[in-house]
Amino acid sequence: MxxxxxxxxxxxxxxxxxxxxxxxxxxxxxxxxxxxxxxxxxxxxxxxxxxxxxxxxxxxxxxxxxxxxxxxxxxxxxxxxxxxxxxxxxxxxxxxxxxxxxxxxxxxxxxxxxxxxxxxxxxxxxxxxxxxxxxxxLGEAHFLRGLxxxxxxxxxxxxxxLIKTPVKSNADYYPTNSKPGEIYALIISDFQQAADLLPLRSDMYSNAAFIGRATKGAAQSYLAKAYMYRPILEVGKPAEFAKAQEQLKKVIDSKEYSLVNNFRDNSLEATENNPESVFEIQLHNGPGWLGDDMSDSWRWQEIGIYDGTGGAWWNLAPNKKTYNEFEPGDPRKYMTLFCDNGAYYTQIDGKVTNYAYWMAHLATNKDLYGTRKYCPDKQVADFDNGINDRLLRYADVLLLYAECLNEAGDAASAKQYINMVRQRANLVVPSEQPQLWYQHSPGTIPGVDGLLAKDTTINGIRLNNIKNIIQHERFVEFCGEYQRYFDLLRWGMADPKWLEPLKxxxxxxxxxxxxxxxxxxxxxxxxxxxxxxx
Structure with a gap:
């Protein structure tokens, strides 16, 4: 696609x-x-x-x-x-x-x-x-309406x-508000129908023209996510963890997906629609940047590299809390952020810049960072780029499944799935920039038991139980992937302590x-x- x-x-x-x-x-x-x-x-x-x-x-x-x-x-x-x-x-x-x-x-x-x-x-x-x-x-249409x-x-x-049919008269252009629960029910129904109707990823992707389209695994994953997002989608109602767990297990058991060895492959254009991708937005940078090319992203220009570098606008930026959330020895920090001791950036004139250069040319906000994820390391000729946004990755499936297991009282099994994500984070990334230490040495973050034994406190959250560790792992694994605010909301509807960072x-x-x-x-x-x- x-x-x-x-x-x-x-x-x-x-x-x-x-x-x-x-x-x-x-x-x-x-x-x-x-x-x-x-x-x-x-x-x-x-x-x-x-x-x-x-x-x-x-x-x-x-x-x-x-x-x-x-x-x-x-x-x-x-x-x-x-x-x-x-x-x-x-x-x-x-x-x-x-x-x-x-x-x-x-x-x-x-x-x-x-x-x-x-x-x-x-x-x-x-x-x-x-x-x-x-x-x-039909499966694609139901999936897309639900999403x-x-x-x-x-x-x-x-x-x-709530609009479920095509517009047939002028009166249809003036609908009223939906009633509580109606749209949540439609979202669930649409994802259920899509899961029944859509083929597996391997079948869909056997036709190269259909790579990137919705699949059975995408529908099952989003159905599970909707069950877990219920406190946001139907306010006052609890998450449906048992139902979500059932759908996530189907995705895992399908063997259609796997974690890629290189975490950074999840934010590069050359490695889009890889085995970890469950559903992603298909972006393409065409010949124009305004009006004639509406399938591209302005992300690198607007929230990527620092102001003062390659004409970037840098309107929104990861903050110090985000920087501090990464444990020492976690390579994901440098694949997610433009920061000290991290990746270099090459301007369109060929000038290679680093953190010292960025700080020397930055007027203010020196406590904020650049967003490397989904952004190129080299300046492009126009404002836009074609790097796909990975909306749902297999890592998300694994961590959501771990969350469901933990809610069901099976902390021991939950650890296994958290560890899969953490172990991948430690892998050497040979394709990275040569000055980055993890290009030749593995990361050093411990498994769940090791993290529990350390009894670390990060940003005021003590990592002494599985729920708190899941919170931490989702923060760093999906930083910049549109998850954090909604995680805090859905958890906060059940336990107000998770709303405190927002308050x-x-x-x-x-x-x-x-x-x-x-x-x-x-x-x-x-x-x-x-x-x-x-």
């Missing part, structure tokens, strides 16, 4: 206005509409593509740009820098007029509309289509509208979600905003 075209004009064409035409019964056979499209299997294939594209963000509301601010900034691990004042996403005071939140709202709804249309048209298709193809397409709704609820809360930087329960865009509320009088709108 890395290179296939993710654009379609079908929905736009189907909603063209006719107000300027004379009042005559004319029919243009070349004009696309809902009634004249979706007539062949190839057109059904095209129908699911806009839902994938929505996650990238055609109006820059997805992973191409907005999401790395909206999903990272509210956590305790990233801060906005002096380069962006004011930036609201980490202040818990985002106004309803904020353009970034509005863009994400639009992109996610565009994707849901596309997924609804695809589900409707595939189910209604009466032509000849292979049963496996039809099942796969898009999951993002919407994580951002805006569970009272966003210390200004978070309140009211600020759990971003406000509904004011333009949407102005346009739709049937819709009421969330707590942040009041």
């Amino acid at each position: 890395k290179k296939f075209n993710v654009y379609t004009c079908v929905l736009a064409a189907a909603m063209m206005t006719y107000s300027c035409k004379p009042d005559m019964d004319l029919n243009n056979p070349q004009e696309l509409s809902i009634d004249t499209y979706y007539k062949t299997p190839a057109q059904l294939e095209a129908a699911v593509i806009p839902a994938y594209q929505a996650l990238i963000g055609k109006v820059q509301g997805g992973y191409a740009r907005s999401f790395y601010y909206e999903l990272l900034a509210p956590g305790d691990d990233f801060n906005h820098t002096f380069k962006w004042e004011p930036m609201y996403q980490d202040t818990y005071n985002t106004p309803s007029s904020d353009g970034m939140a509005s863009g994400s709202w639009k992109d996610m709804w565009n994707g849901i509309f596309a997924a609804n249309m695809a589900i409707d048209r595939i189910n209604a298709f009466t032509g000849h289509i292979d049963d496996k193809q039809k099942s796969r397409l 898009l709704y999951m993002h919407l609820v994580m951002l805006f809360g569970e009272t966003v509208p 210390a930087i200004g978070w309140t329960p009211k600020a759990m979600y971003y406000p509904f865009p004011q333009a949407e509320l102005d346009n739709n009088k049937n819709l009421t905003g969330n707590a942040m709108n009041h």
Whole structure:
């Protein structure tokens, strides 16, 4: 999927206005509409593509740009820098007029509309289509609708509208709020149907054109994640660990996935869609950077290398707490951050720069760091790059499974899966920059029992039990991968101590979600905003 075209004009064409035409019964056979499209299997294939594209963000509301601010900034691990004042996403005071939140709202709804249309048209298709193809397409559409709704609820809360069918009349453009639990039920149902309908990764990827598409393992993994995210998706309800554990075991037992030896392979363009990838956003840097290339990422420019280096903007950055979370001897620190004793960065003019250079050219915020993960070590000619965001890795499956086992009282088994991730972190990385010590020597972080024996306290959390160790391991393993804020929220709904790191930087329960865009509320009088709108 890395290179296939993710654009379609079908929905736009189907909603063209006719107000300027004379009042005559004319029919243009070349004009696309809902009634004249979706007539062949190839057109059904095209129908699911806009839902994938929505996650990238055609109006820059997805992973191409907005999401790395909206999903990272509210956590305790990233801060906005002096380069962006004011930036609201980490202040818990985002106004309803904020353009970034509005863009994400639009992109996610565009994707849901596309997924609804695809589900409707595939189910209604009466032509000849292979049963496996039809099942796969339906599975993809259900998976994408579930994932898009999951993002919407994580951002805006569970009272966003519930829309399960294509728009059929003007009244459908003005839905009301959903009721508590309705969207969580839809997300679960969509991922369940996708898990039943989609093929295994090995089957899907046997066709090179389908590499990167949703698979059975992706649907099972996200179904498990939804069960564990229930305190966020259906506020006041507990996580469903036993159900999640069942799905995660299916993914593990499938033998479709494995940890790659090189941790850094999970953030390089050359090693995308590797055996550890369960689902990732397929990004591609084309010839342009604004307007004509909407499948790329601005991440390196905006949150990557320090200001003063290669013209970078450096608007959002990992903070000192994040830097301190890594244990001594953990190579992941240097594969995640641009920091002291870490990787070098090469500017487009060929100048090789290091930490001393960055600090000498940085005006302020010298207690923040660069983001190396998903960012190139060499400056590219334009603002964007095509490194895929790995939304769900097998390491996540293993740590979520360990969490479920621990919740079930099986701490001994949980240790095994945590150790798999920690042991991989210690492996030598021969492909790394030669000055980095772990290019020729292994890391030295201990296994779980060794960590328990050390009884270490990191950032105020004593690592003397499995839950606290899982918290720590998820922090360092997935730093910069959009997990931290939502981990703290879901744990905090059950045990308020996990909300303390957020409260210390200004978070309140009211600020759990971003406000509904004011333009949407102005346009739709049937819709009421969330707590942040009041």
